[in-house]
Amino acid sequence: MPTIKDVAKRAGVAVSTASYALSGSSKIKGATREKVLLAAKELNYRKNGLAMDLKKSKTKTIALILSDLSGPFYSELIRGVQELALEKEYDLIVCGSHGDESSTAAKFLRETRTDGVILLAHNIKSEFIRESAREGFPIIVLDRHLSGDPNIISINVNNRKGGYHATDYLIQSGKKSVGLISGPSNSADSQDRVAGYKEALEAHGITPLSKWIINGKFTQEGGYQATKMLIHQGDMPEAVFYANDEMAIGGLEALKEHNIRVPEDISIIGFDDIQLTPYLAPPLTTMRQPKYEIGKLAAHIIFQVLEGDQVNEHYTFDTELIKRESVRIGK
Amino acid sequence: MPTIKDVAKRAGVAVSTASYALSGSSKIKGATREKVLLAAKELNYRKNGLAMDLKKSKTKTIALILSDLSGPFYSELIRGVQELALEKEYDLIVCGSHGDESSTAAKFLRETRTDGVILLAHNIKSEFIRESAREGFPIIVLDRHLSGDPNIISINVNNRKGGYHATDYLIQSGKKSVGLISGPSNSADSQDRVAGYKEALEAHGITPLSKWIINGKFTQEGGYQATKMLIHQGDMPEAVFYANDEMAIGGLEALKEHNIRVPEDISIIGFDDIQLTPYLAPPLTTMRQPKYEIGKLAAHIIFQVLEGDQVNEHYTFDTELIKRESVRIGK
DNA sequence: CTGTTAGCGCTTTCAC
DNA sequence: GTGAAAGCGCTAACAG
Numbered sequence: 001m002p003t004i005k006d007v008a009k010r011a012g013v014a015v016s017t018a019s020y021a022l023s024g025s026s027k028i029k030g031a032t033r034e035k036v037l038l039a040a041k042e043l044n045y046r047k048n049g050l051a052m053d054l055k056k057s058k059t060k061t062i063a064l065i066l067s068d069l070s071g072p073f074y075s076e077l078i079r080g081v082q083e084l085a086l087e088k089e090y091d092l093i094v095c096g097s098h099g100d101e102s103s104t105a106a107k108f109l110r111e112t113r114t115d116g117v118i119l120l121a122h123n124i125k126s127e128f129i130r131e132s133a134r135e136g137f138p139i140i141v142l143d144r145h146l147s148g149d150p151n152i153i154s155i156n157v158n159n160r161k162g163g164y165h166a167t168d169y170l171i172q173s174g175k176k177s178v179g180l181i182s183g184p185s186n187s188a189d190s191q192d193r194v195a196g197y198k199e200a201l202e203a204h205g206i207t208p209l210s211k212w213i214i215n216g217k218f219t220q221e222g223g224y225q226a227t228k229m230l231i232h233q234g235d236m237p238e239a240v241f242y243a244n245d246e247m248a249i250g251g252l253e254a255l256k257e258h259n260i261r262v263p264e265d266i267s268i269i270g271f272d273d274i275q276l277t278p279y280l281a282p283p284l285t286t287m288r289q290p291k292y293e294i295g296k297l298a299a300h301i302i303f304q305v306l307e308g309d310q311v312n313e314h315y316t317f318d319t320e321l322i323k324r325e326s327v328r329i330g331k
Numbered sequence: 332m333p334t335i336k337d338v339a340k341r342a343g344v345a346v347s348t349a350s351y352a353l354s355g356s357s358k359i360k361g362a363t364r365e366k367v368l369l370a371a372k373e374l375n376y377r378k379n380g381l382a383m384d385l386k387k388s389k390t391k392t393i394a395l396i397l398s399d400l401s402g403p404f405y406s407e408l409i410r411g412v413q414e415l416a417l418e419k420e421y422d423l424i425v426c427g428s429h430g431d432e433s434s435t436a437a438k439f440l441r442e443t444r445t446d447g448v449i450l451l452a453h454n455i456k457s458e459f460i461r462e463s464a465r466e467g468f469p470i471i472v473l474d475r476h477l478s479g480d481p482n483i484i485s486i487n488v489n490n491r492k493g494g495y496h497a498t499d500y501l502i503q504s505g506k507k508s509v510g511l512i513s514g515p516s517n518s519a520d521s522q523d524r525v526a527g528y529k530e531a532l533e534a535h536g537i538t539p540l541s542k543w544i545i546n547g548k549f550t551q552e553g554g555y556q557a558t559k560m561l562i563h564q565g566d567m568p569e570a571v572f573y574a575n576d577e578m579a580i581g582g583l584e585a586l587k588e589h590n591i592r593v594p595e596d597i598s599i600i601g602f603d604d605i606q607l608t609p610y611l612a613p614p615l616t617t618m619r620q621p622k623y624e625i626g627k628l629a630a631h632i633i634f635q636v637l638e639g640d641q642v643n644e645h646y647t648f649d650t651e652l653i654k655r656e657s658v659r660i661g662k
Numbered sequence: 663c664t665g666t667t668a669g670c671g672c673t674t675t676c677a678c
Numbered sequence: 679g680t681g682a683a684a685g686c687g688c689t690a691a692c693a694g
Contacts, residue, residue, distance in 0.1 A: 001443070001465065003687055014665040019689060027663065044465055049442035050390070051687035054381045054670050061435075069425065070409045075401035082400060082427060091435035093424040094400065096413060104392075104422035111380035112332070112671090134332065134375055249610070275403060276607035279580070334671055345681040350673060358679065382671035385686050443687090 002043040011039035022047065061091040062302055063114040065105040067121035069096040074120070075275055077142075080295025081118060088303055090115075097121035101128060109139070116302040118142065118295075122187055138305035140298045144188045147313060153301055155294055155315045159189050162287045162319035163196025163241070164203075166269050169285075169321055170239040171204050174330045175267060177237035179212035181226040181247055187218065193243050193271060212237050216247065223247025227254035236266060239327070245270040245277055245286055248326075252280060263328035273322055283324035290317050333374040342370035353378070392422040393633055394445040396436040398452035400427040403577065403605050405451070408473075411626025412449060419634055421446075428452035432459060440470070447633040449473065449626075453518055453549075469636035471629045475519045478644060484632055486625055486646045490520050493618045493650035494527025494572070495534075497600050500616075500652055501570040502535050505661045506598060508568035510543035512557045512578055518549065524574050524602060543568050547578065554578025558585035567597060570658070576601040576608055576617055579657075583611060594659035604653055614655035621648050 008018035013032060021028040021036035028036070039045075053059045064081055066074055078094065085092040093114070097105030100123055108114060109124070109132040116138040119129065126146055133139055133151040145154045170178045180197050183190030198208045214229055216222035223242055230236065231254065242248035248270035252262065260266055262282055270277065273288035294317060304311050339349035344363060352359040352367035359367070370376075384390045395412055397405055409425065416423040424445070428436030431454055440448060440455070440463040447469040450460065457477055464470055464482040476485045501509045511528050514521030529539045545560055547553030554573055561567065562585065573579035579601035583593065591597055593613055601608065604619035625648060635642050 001467070001687095004689095005687080015688085016666080016690075017664055020664090023689090029663070032663080046463075046465055047442045048385070048687050049438065049444040050381050050385045051670085052442075052689075054379070054385055054672090054686090055688045055690085057670065059381070063424075069413060069423075070406035075403070079401045082429065086430060091426065091438060092400075093394075093426045093435070095422065095424045098413065099417060104424065107380065107422060111378045111383075113380040132377075134377060136332070276610055279607055279611050281610070281612045332671095335673095336671075346672085347674075347682080348680055351680090354673085360679075363679080379671050382686090383673075385670090385688090386672045386674085388686065 001048075002045045003048070004045070006043055007036060007040045007045050010043060011035040059091075059114050060089065061093060061114045062299070063108045063117045064092060064094040065097055065108060065117055065119045065121050065124075066094060067097050067123050069094065069098075074291075076291035077120070077295040080292040080297075081299045082295075084296050084299035084303070088299075090303075097124050100124070112137075115306055116140070118298045118302065122189075136306075138302050140301055142294060142298065145314065150313070151305075153305075153311060153313055153315070155298055155301075155317070157189075157289050157294070157317050157319055159192030159319075160196040160199070162271065162289075163193035163243075164200045165196070165319065165321055166193075166241050166271065166287050167197045167200035168203070170241060170267060170269060170327065171200065171206070173239075173267065173327055175237075175239040177206075177209075177212070177239070179230060179237035179240040180214070181223055181230070181240060181242045181251060182213060182215040183218040183222075183243045183247070185215060190215075190218070190243050197241055211235070212240075218244055218246060220246050220250035220253075223250030224254045225250070227251040231255075231258050231260070236260075239267040239269070242268060242270045245272045245274045245284060248284055248286070249276075249280065252284075262326050267327040269327055271319075277322075278324065280326075282326050285324045285327045286322050287319040288322045289319055293317065332379075333376045334379070335376070337374055338367060338371045338376050341374060342366040390422075390445050391420070392424060392445045393630070394439045394448045395423060395425040396428055396439060396448055396450045396452050396455075397425060398428050398454050400425065400429075403607060405622070406606055407622035408451070408626040411623040411628075412630045413626075415627055415630035415634070419630075421634075428455050431455070443468075446637055447471070449629045449633065453520075467637075469633045471632055473625060473629065476645065481644070482636075484636075484642060484644055484646070486629055486632075486648070488520075488620050488625070488648050488650055490523030490650075491527040491530070493602065493620075494524035494574075495531045496527070496650065496652055497524075497572050497602065497618050498528045498531035499534070501572060501598060501600060501658065502531065502537070504570075504598065504658055506568075506570040508537075508540075508543070508570070510545070510561060510568035510571040512554055512561070512571060512573045512582060513544065513546040514549040514553075514574045514578070516546060521546075521549070521574050528572055542566070543571075549575050549577060551577050551581035551584075554581030555585045556581070558582040562586075562589050562591070567591075570598040570600070573599060573601045576603045576605045576615060579615055579617070580607075580611065583615075594657050598658040600658055602650075608653075609655065611657075613657050616655045616658045617653050618650040619653045620650055624648065 008015045095104040118140045120142040133149045214226040216226035270286035273286045277284045339346040426435040449471045451473040464480045545557045547557035601617035608615045
């Protein structure tokens, strides 16, 4: 590969001249400028972006780290981040955290490769995130609440309140019993939703029954399995709150297999409001997370930190009940 | 930020020693090794990955460039690429081509930042891709057929055949008339599907009617608008072939608004088989693109090129008809 | 305007 | 084993 040196030589100028000309500086005028550009073209020259970033000690890039690149959850979030990045003329790259501490994610967290990162990857340990924190490298975490390090900022959704709201809505709609399919117990998000669920039950004088609280993985398969268990147990609640939409989809499947109709026989509610939620049969009632807004804020904060502004250590969003057709009103 | 130099100094060794120790070389044994590691920890040292890549002239990273990071189309594709990358211990980053030639995508194509790229971004001009090609930098294009440059490899789906198959299926199912909602005319994919559609019609002695061929953008909104137009035109065909699933979703919406039932009143078929396709009401019959396989092959080829193997310039996959419930059998 | 030059932070010969 | 030093490709003083 030809370097800028080669270009300079061929154009018969100094490297600095070539550099200026190539980056469109007004320092270099007509004739010389053309010469350089021509030489670059003739040599099929490509700038080495790595060298540039190294030299400038600045990448103008932020990374969004997702636990599952192929998940259905993120598109709105990405859009939020992307929009702001574009506006600031920053680049956004997204990478996955598959493989834990040996993953691409780990590399981008630990090493200097971008100017900041936004993290939504439950499989990365908090410990690891803390270790990766350093001055001038903002880390925004979206799926937990991490405090104590000024370079780590958390943006969360009020999961407890959301869980409460979802459960309360089910009860207000006339359901006497509501089950819960929760996420994995190592997920802070899930734990908070469970807490909200229990609170709502108790607020209505209902005692949470452990037989109606089943936990599984935050996936379609997890929801399917958990629902199967619930069904085989024999005694079904009148409604069930799924700790996320993906699980609810799996639940819908299991329910369908057993000819249990939604919402005629059982009402269900999800959490997240992922993209495909309105297309389900029936369209799923769910607690919407303002993902676009979260993404936008996350990016916004990164830029603030990068520009030396003061920011809070923690931000919270509320969820919003999106009523669709999976909850039947009245017993 | 402390550098490896600082670490070396603090540990009282030479930089080279620090470098070896830090990267776990067996050259450095017990005592010194510990000293270095300790110093690194005390200084909260982070390796600068950019410097390393520059020095090594190798990034061990491939980029997947997508026109729309938040689109629903890609998850299977990503999974395919990701899996193979993981296996080869390469990192995968994905970025968007929003903003054309000024985008992140352009930067990753034009500059040396990764060892290769996989491209599925119709908004990047072929001209630009050609210009970005260079020795030792494999570019795999997934949405068009580019020939003539040994560093550009195309992987395509047989769109013509797929379009033919879709249309033929509709006709075989008893439909006497089939409309087409196509994608933008600058999309090679769309053009080929249109060609297949016309061929199928003609093979059955049906003359393609331009009033029944409407083109729009490859989005839900595009499909919605195009379908509205078709409806307002007054004379509806018995079936319509949407050039992609997203458009079909928009079409479903428009149809529903006008109380036209699918498949009772009209049959529809899509193209792609995106993730949410089975959840639609009704589940959408569509031509599946083997996205996972394509992703896997794309990654495979990149590694082959990188390892100096000989590869073809062009690969083709066939689509597969996935029968669901949006096409009614019999008139 | 243009050329010379000093690094950005790292790896890797090569000599000891 | 360990250290000195070259250099990956680029930018940005600085001097002319």
